[in-house]
Each structure stands twice: as structure tokens, then as C-alpha cells.
Amino acid sequence: MPRTADHDQRRAQIADAVTDLIASGGLAAVTVARTADRAGISVGLVQHYFPAKDDMLLHAFERVGAAVAARVADVIAGGVRHERSIADVLAAALAEYLPLDGRRRAEFRVTRTFAGRALENPRLAEVDARTAATMRAEIARAVTNGFECGEVDPAADPALAAARLAAATEGLATALYRDPGERDRALAVLRAEIDAVFTGECRQYTG
Template identity: 80%
Template sequence: MPRTADHDQRRAQIADAVCELIARDGLGAVTVARTAARAGISVGLVQHYFPTKDDMLLHAFERVGATVAARVARLIEEGARHERSIADVLTAALAENLPLDEGRRAEFRVTRTFAGRALDNPRLAEVDARSSTALRAEIARAVTNGFECGEVAPAADPALAAARLAAVTEGLGAALYRAPEETARTTAALRAEIATVFTGACRQYGR
């Protein structure tokens, strides 16, 4: 009997093929046949794992989000290990949602494509809403941690700051996708917005 890891690998292989097709040619290019060809497997095997196209798209959407979340988790872990300020770590984490290079540009196109489809697809809308909620929760947690180390003023509202920074990140991402030559300015704008919340110096590491 195939192991669970084998099943997970097949699902990931199919989801990656979906994302590659969307990043290259848009959502209209995604069919079961093209996905199978891109993944190097049979149409029947794709249909075995995903009976409908929406099932396939849903899993691909979730996989992109999980990929970004894993990178952010590594950045947070590395930030703590190297004693970086919370503001610096948050800047790097939010930048993972911006189309700053070829890989993240492809991811951004995929996530925006799915977000558009989510307007008329309740299952995709649920994943989209869950991703947005998780992002705001992570930002709010960073702001709360900022209170403890002195980077954030006690009067700041974590939920309000999170809503604002999440919206700024989304807007910067859309603007950068349209004008990819603005990479440096986009990064500077993100850092400036974070600096309006993280106004103090970090005391977390005694420096």
C-alpha cells in the first residue's frame, strides 16, 4: 500500500504544476490534461487525487500559502537566533508576500489569481479569508512582543496596527507587480510604514 508521504508528494506535485501554469499563462491555462502533462503524470492519476478542478485549485492555493508561511517561520527563527530586532524580522517576513524577485512574483500572481476566483467560490474564499486572518494575527503578535522589548509604544493598538500593515503590504504588492522596477522603493516604503509602529529601540537582547 502506498505510504501517506507518497500521497502527499503526488498532491504537492500536482499543486506545483497548477501554480506553474497560472504563473506562466494564467488561470485559463489550467485544465486537468495540462496539469497532468506539466506534472509528468497521467490524467487519471490527477483525477484520482482531485476529482474536480476546484479541488485541485483549492489544494494549490493552500500549498502556496503554506510555502510562504514556512519561509516566514524560518525567518522568525533565524531572527531570534541572530538577535535581530522585531521590526527587522517583521519587515523581512512581510516582504515574503511581495513580488520582489522571480519566485515571489510567480507566487504573487498565483495568490492574486486565486483571490479573484475566491470572489465567486466559497471554498477558495474561506482559504483566502483564513490566510488574511493569519497574517494579521502574526503582525499583531509582533506588535505585542514589541511592547515587551521597548520597540512599540504601550499606547499602540495591535489589531489596528496589524490591519494597517497588512493592507499596506497588499497594496505595495499590487503596485510592485505592475511596476517591478520599483523594488527598492517598495522595500523602503514597507520599512517606513513599520517604523511608524516600531518607534523604539529593542531591549530584548540587552543591547
């Protein structure tokens, strides 16, 4: 009997093939036959794991989300280790959502494709909304941590600040995808938005 690890590997293999196809040709490029060819497996095996196109798209979206989350976790761990301010760590973390290189451009196209498909599919829409809510909650937690160390004014509203920063990140990602030459400007705008919320210095590192 195949092991769970084998199933996970196959699903990841298919999801990566879907991501590659979307990155190069959009959702229209994703067919069972093309996915199978890109993954190097049979059409029947693709259909065994993912009976519908939306199932493949959902798993690709979840895999991209997991990859971004892992990188963000590394950014946070490195920030704590090097005693960086919460604002600096948040800037680096949110930059992982921007299409700053080939890998992140491919991820962005998958997430945008998923969001477009979610307009017509309630199941996908629920996942899309939950993912966005999770991102806002994580930003709000950073803002709350900023209260404790002195980087954020206690009068600030964490939920409002999180909504602002999440919207700015999403908008900048779209603009940067359209024009990769705007990289430096996008990062500068993101930093300006963060600095408008994190206006103080962290007492933890200033003694």
C-alpha cells in the same frame, strides 16, 4: 497499498504543475490535460486526486502558503539567533509576501488567482479570509511583543497596526507585481510603515 507519503508527493507534484501553469498563463491555462502533462502523470491520476479545478487551485494555494510560512519561520528564527530587533525581523518576514523574484512572483500570481476565484466560490472565500486573518494575527503578535521590549508605544492598538501593515503589504505586492522596477521603493515604503509602528528600541538588546 500506496503509502501516505506517495499520495502527498503526487498531490504536491500536481499543485506545483498548477502553480507553473498559472505563473505562465493564468487560470485559463490550467486544464486537467495540461496539468497532467506538466506534472508528468496521467489525466486519470490528476482527476483521482482533484475531481474539480477549484480543488487543484485550493491545494496549490495551500502549498504556496506553506512555502511562504516556512520561509517566514526561518526569518524569525534567524532574527532571534542574531538578536535583531522585532521591526527588522518583521520587515524581512513581510518582504516574503512581496513578488521580489521569480519564485515569489509565481506565488503572488497563484494567491491573486485564488482570491479572484474566491469571489465566486464560498468555500474558497472562507479559506482566503482565514488566511488573511492569520497573517493579521501574526503581525498583531509581533506588535504585542514590541510592547514588551520597548519597540512599540503601549498606547498602540495591535489589531489596528496589524490591519495597517497587512494592507500596506498587500498593496505593495500588487504594485510591485505590475512594475518590478519599483523593488527598492516598495521595500522603503514597507519599512516606513513598520517604523511608524515600531518607534522605540528593544531594551532586550540595548541593555
